[in-house]
Structures are given as structure tokens and as C-alpha cells.
Amino acid sequence: MNTAEVKREKLRRILADLQSVLVAYSGGVDSTFLLKVAVDVLGSNVLAVTERSEVEPSADIRQAQEFAASLGVKHLSIDARPLDDPHFADNSPDRCYWCKRRLFGRLTELATEHGLAHVVDGTNIDDLGDYRPGTRAVAEYAVRSPLREAGLTKEEIRRLSQQMNLPTWDKPASPCLASRFPYGTRITIEGLTRVQHAEEFLASLGFRLLRVRDHGDVARIEVPRHDQGKFFGDGTAERVTDHLKALGYTYVCLDLQGYRTGSMNEPLQRKTNE
Numbered sequence: 001m002n003t004a005e006v007k008r009e010k011l012r013r014i015l016a017d018l019q020s021v022l023v024a025y026s027g028g029v030d031s032t033f034l035l036k037v038a039v040d041v042l043g044s045n046v047l048a049v050t051e052r053s054e055v056e057p058s059a060d061i062r063q064a065q066e067f068a069a070s071l072g073v074k075h076l077s078i079d080a081r082p083l084d085d086p087h088f089a090d091n092s093p094d095r096c097y098w099c100k101r102r103l104f105g106r107l108t109e110l111a112t113e114h115g116l117a118h119v120v121d122g123t124n125i126d127d128l129g130d131y132r133p134g135t136r137a138v139a140e141y142a143v144r145s146p147l148r149e150a151g152l153t154k155e156e157i158r159r160l161s162q163q164m165n166l167p168t169w170d171k172p173a174s175p176c177l178a179s180r181f182p183y184g185t186r187i188t189i190e191g192l193t194r195v196q197h198a199e200e201f202l203a204s205l206g207f208r209l210l211r212v213r214d215h216g217d218v219a220r221i222e223v224p225r226h227d228q229g230k231f232f233g234d235g236t237a238e239r240v241t242d243h244l245k246a247l248g249y250t251y252v253c254l255d256l257q258g259y260r261t262g263s264m265n266e267p268l269q270r271k272t273n274e
Helices: 003-018 029-042 058-071 095-113 125-129 135-140 154-163 189-204 225-232 236-246 263-273
Strands: 021-024 046-052 074-079 118-120 211-215 218-222 251-254
Touching: 003 029, 003 118, 003 154, 021 029, 021 095, 029 046, 029 058, 029 154, 046 058, 046 095, 058 074, 074 095, 095 118, 095 135, 189 211, 189 236, 211 263, 225 236, 236 251
Parallel strands: 021 046, 021 118, 046 074, 218 251
Antiparallel strands: 211 218
């Protein structure tokens, strides 16, 4: 067996030791892989729970529901209202902590109600190198992260997912829509809706890996550098500009650094380095 397969076997042993689990299931690459392996190991002793809220892309929620149904696993969708929490809506740098604290508190209650021993999430080993204040909530609620415990990286999870014919193996990362706004910019339903519509339009033009960062009047578009040339032919730039201005943006800009995860954290990193 190769290294990734050895880690998958370790993951299976970890899950077997847990005996019964509630999987925090977003429908992304990591939680889908985790859910599939958990069902393979634990069968009916698994419950998948997906959070529905205004900060989650609606397509992700639909895909999560469809995949859970295909597995035959018991699946619950719970309504969350993160904007009701001023800690989250005010969009401070620890916004994710307050969101995860609220979520894991509810999931812990559900696990108890359903007689399940543990709540597990899809954190992998690569996540340790990023700014993730939500990990505080993971520790506070004793949530287990079997992918991280098994030492699985994102690239290994994608490769194993492809071998297992999981539909998410090459799915782009899809963090919550609140990550499109600079810290300190209040998160509103209107802003979230505008960003989602902007990204859906770009996706309809064939851009697969993308972000629209919302800087008030300015929409800052991130796509991989190899995709940037697509804007400058067949009137694409004009179509994008017209559509995003119709959504309320005054200026539409292409970020020449290209797509990158966590670009809103860059000002925090600069301050840390000063």
C-alpha cells in the first residue's frame, strides 16, 4: 500500500474505536470523504448533519443532501442563523470561532439526543498551517478530527476520493461566503446575496476556481493566473463588468495575484510580521 492508503487504514481504525459518530457534513471534499469512510466502517452508527444558513452556498447544501441520500446514511439539515450573533455579524478576525462554537454546541446536543459517542469534523493535517480560529471551538467541545489524527493531507484525500469514485474528489474549496468580506465589514444578507450571485455568474461563464471579494463598491475577482486571459476575449470582461455593476458594484477589478485561499487574512499576516 502507498502512504495515503496506509493513512486510510489508520483512519478506519480510529473510526472503529469511536464506535458511533455524528459527522459535521458540509458536502466538501474532506467531510464527504470522512462520511463515506465512516459509513463503510460504522454502518448505521453514523449520523450526518449539514448546517443550512445564509452564509453557505446553496449549491453546496443541495449536493450534500444528494450525496448523503446516495449513501443511505441518516442525514439531518439544521437551520443556523449566524447573523443573529453580533460576534459573527461584526466580522472580527475571530468570526469563525463564534460560528463554530455555535455549530458544535448544537451538534454536541444532537449527538447526545441520538445516542452517538462523538462529534467528528473534516479538519485535515494541512489545516494546521492556516489561520483557523474555529479550531478553538473544536477543542472546547472535544470534537474529534479523524482525518487530521490519521495524518491525511488535502492532496491525499483528493487522490483517495478519486479512487473511491466520490463526486467531490476534484471539487474546489468552498468556504462560507462571509470569507469574501474584509474583517471589520459587517456581514449582511444583502452583501452575502450579492457575492453569491456574482460568483454564480462567473461560474456560468466557465470559471471553476474563483472568488469575488467584496470591498464595498469594489468587486475584486480572483481566478487562477492561467484563467485570467479568458477575460480578454469574446467580450467576457464587458459581460462580467456589466453584470457585477448591475448587482451594485461601482468598480470591477481582476486581482493580478490570482486565486489564493485566505487572501482576506493577508492584512493580519502583515501585522504579525511587523
